[in-house]
Structures are given as C-alpha cells and as structure tokens.
Amino acid sequence: MNAKWKILTLSLMAAMMLAACNTADKDGSDAADSPDAGETATGDGAAGTADEETDGSSEEDSGSADGQEADGSEERGPDRELTYEKDGSQKSGKAALTDSDAQDYSIYVLDGFELTSEEPGKDSLYYTEDDANFMRIEVFDEDGADYAKTVSGMEEMLAGQGSDPEDAAGNYGLAGDPSIDELVVKQAKTDEGLTTGAVFAASGKIVRLTVFEGPEGGLADAFLSMGATVGPKK
Structure with a gap:
C-alpha cells in the first residue's frame, strides 16, 4: 500500500514539474515575440519627429513661395x-x-x-x-x-x-x-x-x-x- 502511494506521489510531482517547464517556455517565447515597451515608445517618438519635420518643411516651402511672389515684380498680363x-x-x-x-x-x-x-x-x-x-x-x-x-x-x-x-x-x-x-x-x-x-x-x-x-x-x-x-x- 505504501509503495502504491509512493508511486502515485512521484507521478504527480513529475506531472507538476513538466507543466511548470512548459509554462516557462511559453512565457519566454511570448516575451521574445513581443517588442520591448521602450522600443515601442522610441519608435513612436521617431515617427512623431519625422511628421514634425515634414510639416515644418512644408511650411517653409510655402513661406518661400509666398515670399517669392511678394518680392517678384508685377506680372505683365494681357x-x-x-x-x-x-x-x-x-x-x-x-x-x-x-x-x-x-x-x-x-x-x-x-x-x-x-x-x-x-x-x-x-x-x-x-x-x-x-x-x-x-x-x-x-x-x-x-x-x-x-x-x-x-x-x-x-x-x-x-x-x-x-x-x-x-x-x-x-x-x-x-x-x-x-x-x-x-x-x-x-x-x-x-x-x-x-x-x-x-x-x-x-x-x-x-x-x-x-x-x-x-x-x-x-x-x-x-x-x-x-x-x-x-x-x-x-
């Protein structure tokens, strides 16, 4: 009887250890597949900077064109x-x-x-x-x-x-x-x-x-x- 309980106990312990190993492997895999939060924030910041630079460039181009029109001589239309x-x-x-x-x-x-x-x-x-x-x-x-x-x-x-x-x-x-x-x-x-x-x-x-x-x-x-x-x- 004692031998049976001993075998059952060992079987349960082995099953628990195997389950724990599978859980750890899954967590590690998820962590590897998911981007780091810091990297995500950095990427968003870079995108925002790029958008700001593009907007600024557009405004400068528009201002330059307006300045050329203002400084240019009057057009001799018909x-x-x-x-x-x-x-x-x-x-x-x-x-x-x-x-x-x-x-x-x-x-x-x-x-x-x-x-x-x-x-x-x-x-x-x-x-x-x-x-x-x-x-x-x-x-x-x-x-x-x-x-x-x-x-x-x-x-x-x-x-x-x-x-x-x-x-x-x-x-x-x-x-x-x-x-x-x-x-x-x-x-x-x-x-x-x-x-x-x-x-x-x-x-x-x-x-x-x-x-x-x-x-x-x-x-x-x-x-x-x-x-x-x-x-x-x-």
Missing part, C-alpha cells in the same frame, strides 16, 4: 487697370498690353487711345477722339544712352515751344510709381496748349515721353500713367 486724374477727378480704365512695332518695348494702352509707329525710334500714342492730343514715346537701352543728355534734350525741346519749362513732377501720378527711377518732368505753355516732357529709367531702359495737348487739355496724367508702364515686350 490687361491692367490704370488710374489717372482728369478734370480734377480720379478716373480708372482697362488698359491692354501692346507691343511697339518699331521699338523694343510694350506698353499698357487705355481704351480710347491708339499706339502707332511713325518714324524710326519714335512712336506716338494718340487720343482717338482728338488726335491733337498725343504722346511721343522714345525708348533707349540704358547701357547705350546718356541719361543726362536725354534730359537736356527734353528741356531744350520744351524751351523751344514758347515759355520756359517748369518742374511738374508733383503734378502727376507717375511721381509715386515704384517701378520707375530718376524721374524728371518739365512743362511749358504754348500757343496751342500745353507740352509736358518726362524722362525716367525703368526695366533697363531710358524712357523719354513728350505729351502734346490741345486747348482743352486734361489728358497729360492719362498719357503719363500709360507711359509709366513701358517695359519688356510680351
């Missing part, structure tokens, strides 16, 4: 709204980008005006309702022209019109145009009306404008506002 003063009132109108046939430039021309090329190096912009009102346009490469001589030539021409030319830069809107430099505007009264001359630098060119107005006048600011848009051909 038309533009121009403002000018006439008879003491502020006016505005749609102007179409027009290439000169004879010179290397384009200009925005308001409705009611027409650009023509009459002789080499000189264009005329006419008021279609009364061609006694027009503006002569001469455009020179900045590298090949003498700015001071261009100004003196304009002043001599005005002096030959009648009265001594007077400074008139403050009378017209192009004085505040940021796209032009070294602006000189002079004006002389004539028997026919008023003659206004302007010289400035813009887009690598020296531009000379001469506005001839009849007795009615009142169009000089419109002409000069168009003249201030002289730039590269489209």
Whole structure:
C-alpha cells in the first residue's frame, strides 16, 4: 500500500514539474515575440519627429513661395487697370498690353487711345477722339544712352515751344510709381496748349515721353500713367 502511494506521489510531482517547464517556455517565447515597451515608445517618438519635420518643411516651402511672389515684380498680363486724374477727378480704365512695332518695348494702352509707329525710334500714342492730343514715346537701352543728355534734350525741346519749362513732377501720378527711377518732368505753355516732357529709367531702359495737348487739355496724367508702364515686350 505504501509503495502504491509512493508511486502515485512521484507521478504527480513529475506531472507538476513538466507543466511548470512548459509554462516557462511559453512565457519566454511570448516575451521574445513581443517588442520591448521602450522600443515601442522610441519608435513612436521617431515617427512623431519625422511628421514634425515634414510639416515644418512644408511650411517653409510655402513661406518661400509666398515670399517669392511678394518680392517678384508685377506680372505683365494681357490687361491692367490704370488710374489717372482728369478734370480734377480720379478716373480708372482697362488698359491692354501692346507691343511697339518699331521699338523694343510694350506698353499698357487705355481704351480710347491708339499706339502707332511713325518714324524710326519714335512712336506716338494718340487720343482717338482728338488726335491733337498725343504722346511721343522714345525708348533707349540704358547701357547705350546718356541719361543726362536725354534730359537736356527734353528741356531744350520744351524751351523751344514758347515759355520756359517748369518742374511738374508733383503734378502727376507717375511721381509715386515704384517701378520707375530718376524721374524728371518739365512743362511749358504754348500757343496751342500745353507740352509736358518726362524722362525716367525703368526695366533697363531710358524712357523719354513728350505729351502734346490741345486747348482743352486734361489728358497729360492719362498719357503719363500709360507711359509709366513701358517695359519688356510680351
């Protein structure tokens, strides 16, 4: 009887030991298959950093593009709204980008005006309702022209019109145009009306404008506002 209990006891102990071994092996296998908690946290942190860097890069790219648009010069589209003063009132109108046939430039021309090329190096912009009102346009490469001589030539021409030319830069809107430099505007009264001359630098060119107005006048600011848009051909 004692021998039977002894055998039974030994059998139970062996079964318990075998079960314990199987449990330990399973726990070890699970631990090996499962990623370490610290490694998981590190991986999540790295992913978060990568996302932040990507977002930051996108914001920088967007900011750079916006900055380029803000710093870039105004695009010369097919038309533009121009403002000018006439008879003491502020006016505005749609102007179409027009290439000169004879010179290397384009200009925005308001409705009611027409650009023509009459002789080499000189264009005329006419008021279609009364061609006694027009503006002569001469455009020179900045590298090949003498700015001071261009100004003196304009002043001599005005002096030959009648009265001594007077400074008139403050009378017209192009004085505040940021796209032009070294602006000189002079004006002389004539028997026919008023003659206004302007010289400035813009887009690598020296531009000379001469506005001839009849007795009615009142169009000089419109002409000069168009003249201030002289730039590269489209």
